[in-house]
Every structure is written in C-alpha cells, then in structure tokens.
Amino acid sequence: MTGQAGRNLKRGDSAKWFGHITDAVNDEIQLLERIRNGATDEFAEIVRRHQARVFAVLSRYERDAQRLEDLAQETFVKAWRALEQFDGRAPFEHWISRIAVRAAIDHLRKRQRVRNEVGFDEVGEDALDWLRADGDEGEPEAGAARELLDLAMRELAPADRLVITLQEIEGRSVKEIAGLMGISGVAVRVRALRARMKLKSALEKIKN
C-alpha cells in the first residue's frame, strides 16, 4: 500500500518536473522570439539565465577573473550575433555551451604563445609537496589540483586540452565532446589518450 502510494507520488513528481521543464523551454523559445523581433533589451534575461553555466564552462580554461569575464562577454556577444542560427532543435543551454567551448579553444590558441613565459612560480608549495610525496597521500585540495593541471596542460595542444578537460573534469561523454567540438568520436578518443600520456610526462617533469 505504502509502496504503491510512493510509486504514485514519484510518478506525480516526475510529471510535475517534466511540466516545469516544458514550461521553461516554451518560455525561453518565446523570449528568443521576442528578441529576434527587436526586443533587444530582453537579451539581458538570457544572459542572467545562462551566465552561471557559461562561467562554469570557461573557468576550466581561464583562471584570471578579468580574462574570464572578458571571455564570457565575448561568448554572449557571439551568441547574440548568431541568434538567427539557433533553430531550437537542442536546448539553448547546449547551444550557448558550444559557443563557450569554441571561444575557449580560440582563447587557448591565443594564449599558447605565452605559455612558456610563466612557470613553477604559479604553483603553490602545497601542490608541489603533494606531487612529490611518494606515499598514499590522498587527493590534493581543489585549488592545488587546478594549479598543477593548468601547468601540466600547457604541454598540450589546445584541442587536446579541451578534450581532456571536457572528459575528465566536466565529465562529458565522448559523443557529447564530439558534438561540441565538431569532430568524430574516434578523434576524441585519440586526443584523450594522447593528452593523458602528455599530462603524465608533464607531471613527471614538474615533479623533478
């Protein structure tokens, strides 16, 4: 009796949740339609709704707060320019995430030129101590891990860095990454494998 009631409740909740999602999607489609018809100011609402997601994507590739904000701004301006191309087949969030990923790869390519100008001084002592420890030292602090990964990832080509970040840090599937980057699943796997090998060797280099 209780189990049946529970199942009914779950079914009801799921219908309610699905209803909320559908309402949100329809609301967004209407909002985009109004913007396309000239209500430019309403684009601010789009920015408010998706800024957290865009910052989350971009923060994996840029740690400096000012540069991160510039990159996020560039992403939204690109989305604005290409708004007519959004056909609504996929959620707007996926579409803008793809624009953010492309902005990130352009940014990484530009930044690649200066990657050798900065070095170990950007990595804290704690991070280096953790890396040099031989025992079972557990996981490092999130910030220390980012410092080490950022330094090691400078050895990677921008596209390889993007693949490994999307796969290992954002937890996206091969299919998703292939869609986001416009490459095949095999190319994603190859890039991920190559990136791992280079990262391991870069970490060894930092350690010694």
Added chain:
Amino acid sequence: MNKLEKLFAAARRENPPAPAEGFEFVVMQAIKHEPAPRAVTVFDQMNVCFPRLAGAAVVVIALCVAGDWLAGSAQTNLTDGVAQLSQQWLMTGNGF
C-alpha cells in the same frame, strides 16, 4: 588510483566562480554597439561552407572574362576573322 586521476577528481570538486554582479549589463553595453542580428542568407551559408571554393570560383570567372575581353579586342569581329582566314588559304595556292 594514480596521481593524474586524483588531480582530475580534486579539480572536479572546485566550485566555478560566480559572475560579477551586473554582468548582464556589461554584456548589454557591448551588444548595443553591435548591429542587430540579421537573417542568414544562402550566400552566408555557402560562404561558411565553401570559403575557398567561392574565392577560387571568383578567380576563375575573372580570368575567363579577362581572356574573353582580350580575345575580343584582338579580333574586331567574325567577318574580319573569316576574311583573313580565307585570304591566307588563297595565298597558299590552294585556291581555284
């Protein structure tokens, strides 16, 4: 679990930074300087798909037009061309 896996696991835990207060207004300021988005034409799509092909086609067309114009200016008209040819043929002794 090797060190690389541990680094990935720790990096996954990091909270992304929140956007600054009023970020949407900064974006809107930038957008105000942008031209309004316009409908995408077939030419835009072709330009995206085949930018080099389109450039090559323009060069080929330009070469053809220039070649045609040069050939046209060297030879005034068809009658003159035929007369010149027949004269050359007669001069070689093939005529009646």
